[in-house]
Amino acid sequence: MKSFITTVTLLVLTVLAMGVAAEKTDAPRPDGLRGAGYSATPAAPPIAGVTDRKGREERNYPEQPPVIPHSIDGYQLDKRFNQCLDCHSRSASPESGAPMVSITHFMDRNKQVLAAVSPDRYFCTQCHVPQTDAEPLVENRFETVDEVLRRLAEDGDGQGGAE
Ligand code: HEC
Ligand code: HEC
Numbered sequence: 001m002k003s004f005i006t007t008v009t010l011l012v013l014t015v016l017a018m019g020v021a022a023e024k025t026d027a028p029r030p031d032g033l034r035g036a037g038y039s040a041t042p043a044a045p046p047i048a049g050v051t052d053r054k055g056r057e058e059r060n061y062p063e064q065p066p067v068i069p070h071s072i073d074g075y076q077l078d079k080r081f082n083q084c085l086d087c088h089s090r091s092a093s094p095e096s097g098a099p100m101v102s103i104t105h106f107m108d109r110n111k112q113v114l115a116a117v118s119p120d121r122y123f124c125t126q127c128h129v130p131q132t133d134a135e136p137l138v139e140n141r142f143e144t145v146d147e148v149l150r151r152l153a154e155d156g157d158g159q160g161g162a163e
Contacts, residue, residue: 033137033138048134049132049133050071050072050073050130050131051130051131051132051133054069056069056099057131060142060144060145061144061145065127065128066128067128067129067131068129068131069131071130072084072125072130077123077125082122082124084124085101088100088101101117105117105121106118108120
């Protein structure tokens with residue numbers, strides 16, 4: 001019995017020691033976006049506010065799902081109900097002033113046009129997202145197609161820059 005207790009005590013101590021060792025071997029503060037070591041729990045940054053802009057946003061390229069220029073907080077979007085279609089459906093759009101869902105959203109994957117929005121497109125926020133006023137975590141070097149064309153024209157060789 002005595003040896004059993006000793007074994008258990010030793011086991012407990014070993015586990016505790018392992019815990020302490022793990023704490024000590026935490027990686028030095030990485031140069032990461034969290035700005036703290038792996039075991040640290042930094043305070044969560046405040047949730048960025050949704051920008052409620054006036055008017056629609058320009059698309060960066062023609063096939064881009066347009067970003068949502070309004071808040072969608074509290075809008076129901078699940079298998080029972082799609083509140084987006086309350087305003088964006090074909091029948092609701094003239095009254096609500098919201099642009100009608102694109103004609104492409106009525107096509108199934110074989111490009112067969114359906115009478116209602118295709119199930120492929122039911123969960124709008126798979127592709128459309130509202131924007132927030134959050135500072136970008138990393139620099140964004142995206143160039144719109146107009147900027148790319150302008151750069152190519154300025155380079156003059158039609159091949160574009162080396163970048
Ligand atoms: C109360 C009505 C209403 C509801 C509900 C609503 N919208 Fe809108 N939405 C609008 C209006 C109005 C505009 C146009 C804004 C403008 O022109 O200023 C718009 C614009 C948009 C646009 C921009 C379209 C473009 O071509 O730039 C997208 C995308 C969009 N909404 C998606 C959604 C999604 C997704 C939901 C559901 C989560 C939703 N909306 C719910 C009224 C609504
Ligand atoms: C699989 C991705 C995807 C889903 C899901 C989706 N969309 Fe779109 N949406 C797009 C793309 C891409 C475009 C732009 C190209 C086009 O018209 O197909 C677009 C365009 C739009 C436009 C602009 C139409 C116009 O004529 O300017 C509206 C409004 C819109 N979507 C609303 C919605 C709503 C509401 C839902 C949910 C019922 C939805 N979308 C679901 C990808 C998606």
